[in-house]
Amino acid sequence: MHEVSVISNMVDAILRELENYNVEKVEEVNIVxxxxxxxxxxxxxxxxxxVTKGTVLEGSKxxxxxxxxxxxxxxxxxxxPAENLESDFFDHSxxxxxxxxxxxxxxxxxxxxCRVRDLNILEVE
Ligand SMILES: [Zn+2]
Incomplete structure (x- = not known):
């Protein structure tokens, strides 16, 4: 499943980024x-x-x-916009x-x- 590798790459990148913060909880992850x-x-x-199970991202939206x-x-x-997309567009390789x-x-x-836009985090006071 292609989605799993996409998501695990994103989650890896997010977790690396979060090492710079004292994160208590991540509420929301917005991706595009x-x-x-x-x-x-x-x-x-x-x-x-x-993928987020057992990480600080677990339970976030x-x-x-x-x-x-x-x-x-x-x-x-x-x-x-590309307005001339055919309905069967996604069937073409x-x-x-x-x-x-x-x-x-x-x-x-x-x-x-295919990127992370922003995160909603709660930092530890
Ligand atoms: Zn033209």
Missing amino acids: IGDLTSLGPEQLEFAYEI LVIESEKVAVRCNECGYEG IPVIACPKCGGGVDIIAGQA
């Missing part, structure tokens, strides 16, 4: 997951629960924010996205995120 990553929120939450796919067109300069305005080649500028 791009729509192009095809990571399932339920699988992520499930993996989070398992995982809040998943999704990042919509956005593109920048090399031809006309369009920058914004190599997604091909074209500019919604002119059909030109695009760079993907959003939708591939």
Whole structure:
């Protein structure tokens, strides 16, 4: 399950970061997951629960924010959502996205995120 390795990498990074603080409790962990990553929120939450067991993160709430796919067109300069996504888009192993305005080649500028945004922690007084 891909979600488990993604989450355990994130949790490792968070735990390393938390070593700098005197943490009593972590209430919330906010992460951003791009729509192009095809990571399932339920699988992520499930993996989070398992991976955080026995750590200071155990019992904290995982809040998943999704990042919509956005593109920048090399031809006309369009920058914004990729509106021409087909409904079966995620079945393609190599997604091909074209500019919604002119059909030109695009760079993907959003939708591939997979990162921790912030944490809500309680520090020991
Ligand atoms: Zn264009």
